[in-house]
Amino acid sequence: MGMPNIHAGFQLVLVVEDEVLIRMAMAAALRELDLSVAEARDATEALNITHAGFVPDALLTDIRLPGPMDGLRLAALLESLFPNMRVFLTSGHMASSDLRLPMNFLEKPIHPRDAARHIKRALRPHAGVAQA
Numbered sequence: 001m002g003m004p005n006i007h008a009g010f011q012l013v014l015v016v017e018d019e020v021l022i023r024m025a026m027a028a029a030l031r032e033l034d035l036s037v038a039e040a041r042d043a044t045e046a047l048n049i050t051h052a053g054f055v056p057d058a059l060l061t062d063i064r065l066p067g068p069m070d071g072l073r074l075a076a077l078l079e080s081l082f083p084n085m086r087v088f089l090t091s092g093h094m095a096s097s098d099l100r101l102p103m104n105f106l107e108k109p110i111h112p113r114d115a116a117r118h119i120k121r122a123l124r125p126h127a128g129v130a131q132a
Contacts, residue, residue: 010034012036013119014046015030016040017061018064020041022062024039026116029113035120038056042067043067043068044067046074047078050081057123071089106118
């Protein structure tokens with residue numbers, strides 16, 4: 001967890017997931033696609049990472065997070081701070097039809113490599129809003 005090993009030219013993804021094995025698998029899949037990753041278990045940890053200087057190109061967050069802030073509120077806050085950041089929400093407890101948001105939704109269960117490819121594709125220059 002914490003700050004990634006940042007290399008010039010790499011795109012940076014902040015992964016926020018309270019289930020440690022899911023978070024680790026998602027982060028590993030993103031790194032396989034040459035993306036830099038910072039990992040957080042909840043919104044507070046994610047905000048601490050951004051306050052330390054991490055500027056994400058993308059946020060991948062579970063909607064249900066422990067603590068006072070859920071993934072929807074975290075996404076809205078970070079999007080206001082980083083307007084060019086792409087947002088990807090995940091949940092195993094609701095379907096994309098439950099959400100009426102201009103954000104990408106990846107329904108669990110999803111294979112980490114599929115999620116990583118989806119994010120990588122959306123981060124390409126001039127990529128349109130990706131659909132899950």
